[in-house]
Amino acid sequence: MSEREHRSGFVTLIGRPNVGKSTLLNCLVGQKVAIISDKPQTTRHQIRSILTLPEAQIVFVDTPGVHKPRHLLGECMVKAALETLKEVDLIIFILEVHRPFGPGDNYILERLREVKTPVIACLNKIDLIRKEQLLPLIDELRHKHQFVAIVPVSALTGENVDRLLTVIIENLPPGPQYYPPGTVSDQPERVVIAELIREKVLQLTREELPHGVAVMVEEMVPRTKDLLYIRAVVFAERESHKGILIGQGGQMLKKIGQLAREEIEALFGQRVYLDLWVKVKPNWRRNEAFLRQVGYTSE
Numbered sequence: 001m002s003e004r005e006h007r008s009g010f011v012t013l014i015g016r017p018n019v020g021k022s023t024l025l026n027c028l029v030g031q032k033v034a035i036i037s038d039k040p041q042t043t044r045h046q047i048r049s050i051l052t053l054p055e056a057q058i059v060f061v062d063t064p065g066v067h068k069p070r071h072l073l074g075e076c077m078v079k080a081a082l083e084t085l086k087e088v089d090l091i092i093f094i095l096e097v098h099r100p101f102g103p104g105d106n107y108i109l110e111r112l113r114e115v116k117t118p119v120i121a122c123l124n125k126i127d128l129i130r131k132e133q134l135l136p137l138i139d140e141l142r143h144k145h146q147f148v149a150i151v152p153v154s155a156l157t158g159e160n161v162d163r164l165l166t167v168i169i170e171n172l173p174p175g176p177q178y179y180p181p182g183t184v185s186d187q188p189e190r191v192v193i194a195e196l197i198r199e200k201v202l203q204l205t206r207e208e209l210p211h212g213v214a215v216m217v218e219e220m221v222p223r224t225k226d227l228l229y230i231r232a233v234v235f236a237e238r239e240s241h242k243g244i245l246i247g248q249g250g251q252m253l254k255k256i257g258q259l260a261r262e263e264i265e266a267l268f269g270q271r272v273y274l275d276l277w278v279k280v281k282p283n284w285r286r287n288e289a290f291l292r293q294v295g296y297t298s299e
Contacts, residue, residue: 008175009089011168012061016104019094020124024155025049025062028165029184048186050179056169057177061088085111090171091119092164097137097152098128101144109145118171119145122164123152190217192267197232197260197276204256205244212237212285213245216293228268231275235284245278253278 013021029049049060061084085091093112095105112119121141126134138150149167153160185192194215201213219231234256236242246253253276261274284290 005174006055006057006176007169007172008057008059008178009172010059010061010087011090011092011172012084012088013092013094014085014108015094016096016102016108019096020155021062021094024092024094024122024124024153024161025060027155027158027161028058028060050183050185052177052179052181052183053169056172057175057179058168058172059178085115085117088117089173090168091115091117092122092168093119093147094122094124095141096125097123097134098125101140112145118148120164120167120171121145121147121150123150124155126152126159127154127157190220193217193220193230193260193264194232196263196267197234197256197274200256200259201234201245204252204259212241214281214284214290223273227271227273229273229275230264231277233277233279235279235281237280237282237284239280242278242280 013025015021029051049062051058051060091112093108095101123134123137123141134152138152141147141150148171151160151164151167153164155161179186194217198213198215201215214235215232216235217230217232219229221229223229234245234253236245244252245256247255257274257276260276261272264274265272281287281290
């Protein structure tokens with residue numbers, strides 16, 4: 001194959017919840033395209049992010065973390081993650097170097113053995129261990145599966161991510177550009193905005209609020225030449241959760257809106273009026289019609 005031959009393909013990132021998939025995705029693409037939180041199961045949508053280089057175009061597919069589902073939303077998330085394995089050109093199996101290989105990792109590895117897609121093992125969070133601890137971990141992985149490569153990285157600091165990118169390109173087939181240069185995501189704008197708002201909810205409420213929060217952008221229209229009006233609803237499962245989201249004197253909701261608005265304005269390059277509301281939708285994670293409405297499951 002000629003060194004100048006253009007390569008392209010779809011690459012999925014898979015791993016247990018909270019192993020750093022979204023952080024690694026943002027690091028690889030070079031800008032924020034996936035929400036980040038220290039809570040597990042942050043990613044709910046299958047997010048496609050595009051990295052265009054002179055020699056290659058990589059379409060990254062960030063999937064929800066694979067976990068034992070406890071409700072319909074969880075089942076949809078795990079199904080979305082596992083379905084991608086047969087549909088992509090390359091799989092990045094992300095593990096944490098500071099945690100032992102556990103039942104969740106074994107479950108994913110079993111699924112990987114069922115497909116013919118090549119797999120790169122990515123040992124993330126190497127900033128948390130001493131370098132001499134890496135070799136035994138790499139050796140252990142070599143005995144578990146026939147990976148095309150094993151690459152240790154720190155998605156947080158960016159260490160060795162350039163090496164991972166090189167290995168990814170080396171294992172992609174020759175192909176065209178699927179997206180125009182400059183495209184970084186194929187997500188609709190409303191989905192991106194909803195995810196940015198949800199990220200701020202997760203960051204600011206932390207342990208106070210369980211994971212049962214959904215966000216829907218109901219209206220998005222230009223009000224003037226340089227002002228975009230956005231009305232969005234944050235759905236909680238209980239009245240008590242609604243109180244946490246609003247906060248005393250509405251201060252929590254105001255802070256969520258302020259932080260989200262700043263990122264949305266940076267994204268769109270214009271002023272934004274963010275009209276944020278909170279509503280209660282009991283047991284929405286078990287409601288198939290509602291899950292379809294917010295885009296967490298297909299028709």
